[in-house]
Amino acid sequence: MEAALDNTSPNTLVKVRVRFAPSPTGFLHIGGARTALFNWMYARCQGGTFILRIEDTDAERSKQEYLEEILRAMKWLGLNWDEFYKQSERFDIYRKYAAQLLDQGKAYKDGEAVILKMLPDQVKIFDLIRGEIKFDTETLKDQVLMKSDGTPTYSFACVIDDSLMEISHVIRGEDHISNTPKQIMIYQALGFKIPKFAHLPLIMDEEGGRMSKRTGATAVSDYQKEGFLPEGIVNYLMLLGWSPGNNQEKVSLEAAVKKFSIKKVNKAGAAFSIEKLTWLNTQYIKEMPVEKLTDLLLPFLKAKGYDENVDRQWLEEVVKLYRMRLSTLLDFMDWADYLFEPDIKVTEEDRVKYLTADKKEWFQKLADGLQNLTKFDHASTEEVFRNVVGVLSIPSGSLVHPVRIALTGKTIGPGLFETMAVLGKERTVKRLKDAVS
């Protein structure tokens, strides 16, 4: 159905086969993840095949560590692949075709290198997103196909693999547009069928410049470490250059696949906004079941050096208390530090403002009342608190804030009585007594 629409010759129904072809010379970049995502969505919405092809022809720069990192990030994002190839295992194939072009006189040797003669031509490529793009190959230099060391160049290996793997649509970043005419010449020399192309707009940094580590995190793994959820990242990335329509912003991968259309992808580059990503992440955290959220938080607790083997039920109570105010998983560590650290941290400013000498008596009264409780929950602690406030004839606010500081070290946070409940009687009483010296 849709497959026929994306095809220039409507009579032949082409099976959709797309690929994401990262080079393991670095971590999976957020821009690479977007390219992978769009390829994945196109494959899935067309009932096609998504291929992961590792372009590791450069033995010097390719690292096993990076390869593993890329695979891990792809899985984490939920971008599963149907077929997997490594170019380093296919060198014989590239050599064979290089020899063929040499035999046919279409390429020549320069030392050990094999070079393709460029013929003056007008090439047109059909881009699903941009329409027809015309190039004049006259200005193109002869292209190196095989390097002196016997390994193929990017374009040569790419063309051969795309052909042999029967890639129907080459979906890649806009930075590859200028490579396309060169590759077309290789397709033609080889007598291969030319696939359709779709060049995605580039992702820019917040200022509209080129995305780099200088202006923010670029590796998918960095965002994971910062506590972003794959759902949030994927959702944000798909919104960069595409819209599901109906004014929808929050869209799951499954829902997006149902609506995806490569032709609706924008042509203009998009600036990456960490704030919108963060907002989406907040939405996913809020709707996440407490149990699952708690699971996801455990590795962060461990990384922070906090004891992750605490009572599970208690931990879930804490998570419940903070889940509505988390933008990232990492935020939880800041909120809940007072529950894991032996001592609270109070700024000098807050100490002077809230923990004044006159609070000593108030805190003592409150501590005494709380000490007598057998059941230490929201209702019972509040009852004691109201009582103390009544006896002292002070507005409750004048005690609430100092107490929050004394217990958590923070001026902000959830309701005071829920806070007391998770802190527990022993620590609550102790911190009240120790607060003012």
Add this chain to the structure above:
RNA sequence: GACCCCAUCGUCUAGCCUGGUCAGGACACAAGCUUUUCAAGCUUGCAGCGCGGGUUCAAAUCCCGCUGGGGUCGCCA
């Protein structure tokens, strides 16, 4: 510099193909409500078709130019 791509609120976008809807939504920002604080939530507000020519009764939408931005010019991928 050459070649190529692009252009709607500060940002992401809908609308453009098949001209005629107060140019719609979201993030951010501001205000209000709520409230023991901070968030969250709800309500409201602010803000845009880069410029200049055409074509047309009518242009964000079609055409041309300009300007601006981006990309590529490796025996890296």
